[in-house]
Structures are given as structure tokens and as C-alpha cells.
Amino acid sequence: MKGVRTAALLTGLVALLGVGVGSAVTNPSEAAYNKYAAEQLGAYLKDNICSQAPTAFGLQKRCLSLAANNRGEMEQLIAENTQRQDYIFFSTYQTDLSINSLLPPYLSLGGSFLPAYRFETVGAFNTFYIHKAQRR
DSSP states (O other): OHHHHHHHHHHHHHHHHHHHHHHHHTOOOHHHHHHHHHHHHHHHIIIIIGGGSOOGGGHHHHHHHHHHHOHHHHHHHHHHTEEEEEOSSOEEEEEEEEHHHHSOTTTOOOTTSSOEEEEEEEEETTEEEEEEEEEO
């Protein structure tokens, strides 16, 4: 009976060690997060912002083009506005995006006239999980 418990304990420890090593090896990089977040932002713009833009003067088409063709710029924007905490087995990302921060200083409105968003994401096993998205 004692041998069965010891074998079960050892099997459990080996499995736990395997999961820990697996999660450490598959902890996604910051570059992977930036790419993922830019894809999510592009999809959000396309589905929620551009779809509501007026068709006059080609604004809707321009919006869709901007959302589809500026992933590199979106990745840079996300990289500049994200804080990463690395915990070896997983990472957390906090991204703060504000339309006001994108404007040049002479056009900045200050205050909370324009929307700002905070996204909190966990990365583990080569996957990202957005666990909080809020408008501020």
C-alpha cells in the first residue's frame, strides 16, 4: 500500500513538473503579444468603428484600409503602451490605449473627452486570454 502511494505521489510530481516546464517553454513573447493585440485591434476597428463610419467621401473605405494595412504601426502603438510582467510560467500584459495620446500636443484635448481603454491579458501556453477590457 505504501508503494502505491509513493508511486502515485511520484507520478503526480512528474506530471506537475511536466506542466510547469511546458508552460515555461510555451510562455509567449512580448512580440507575439504585440502581434496578437494588433490583430485584435484591427478586427475591432473593422467590425465596430469602420462599420459605423459614414460612406460619404469614402470615409468607410479609408477606415477599413487603415485597419487592414497598418498592423506594423498598431504593433508599435501597442508596444509603447503596454507593460509586461513575466512570471516564467505565464505573463500578464496591461495595455492602455487613448485616442488623446495619439494626437499631437497642439491637438490634444486633455481630460476625458475622448475615450481611453485598458486591456489586461494573460499569456500562457502560446495563447492569450483577455480577462479585462474596460473603457475609462
